[in-house]
Ligand code: SF4
């Protein structure tokens with residue numbers, strides 16, 4: 523049976539995705555050129571993996587030789603809870619409040635793959651969730667999921683930017699979605715609100731200055747120049763997304779239960795400072811917070827306590 527866009531959309535919605543778009547599997551010439559310039563300026567900081575597998579980022583045919591289309595999927599993770607603002611507690615970025623999204627999205631992608639193969643056994647797809655040499659944001663933009671905001675997150679008109687992206691490279695042709703317009707306009711709220719001036723230009727973030735990088739991927743000490751600027755973020759930072767008018771107006775509560783239960787929104791700094799490896803493992807075994815490892819989390823807590 524021929525797989526239609528509608529069949530994919532229905533199945534993807536059934537397994538829990540909120541947005542689905544289709545793009546031809548063309549080379550990402552412009553996007554990889556911008557990536558190259560960003561890397562040349564050293565804005566990737568110590569994320570050396572960003573420099574690897576350039577050919578695959580440029581052309582998904584270097585991943586799946588028979589690639590014809592890329593399906594971009596998005597899952598809304600917004601939960602309308604707020605921080606308590608308690609003294610000596612560090613804030614965790616929204617995306618990490620619930621269960622690790624990789625686990626949730628991989629499960630959904632597996633189900634989707636099985637369903638689509640049942641409809642057409644020759645259908646193949648290779649899937650990525652924010653790991654691997656795939657430019658997930660570029661594909662989401664090409665597939666009409668949203669536009670790239672000046673803070674460099676993808677923004678959708680109905681959900682804002684609180685969305686996880688998954689990218690599926692497929693050997694199948696579909697009707698392609700139209701990219702959406704950039705609705706940032708003259709707004710600069712994210713640039714103005716960033717406490718470390720990490721958005722060095724419109725659509726350009728210098729990771730060396732970004733709290734999100736400094737508290738998660740960064741393995742080194744946090745430089746003193748950022749003392750007093752972290753606004754109590756212990757893991758990640760949502761400031762540029764919190765101030766975005768599209769999130770303020772259009773965020774909707776997720777339908778995914780795992781993003782609404784057993785939430786880890788804040789962490790007591792003194793407890794983190796004295797946390798043992800066993801306690802860390804117990805608390806974060808299914809949480810994205812484990813990414814920073816115990817040593818990184820303790821470093822972050824000490825940094826907040828001392829500044
Ligand atoms: S995540 Fe925080 S530090 Fe990074 S660009 Fe946004 S506001 Fe700035």
Ligand code: SF4
Pocket residue numbers: 671672673674705706707709710711712713762765766767768
């Ligand atoms: S805050 Fe304004 S400039 Fe920044 S991403 Fe949102 S709409 Fe665009």
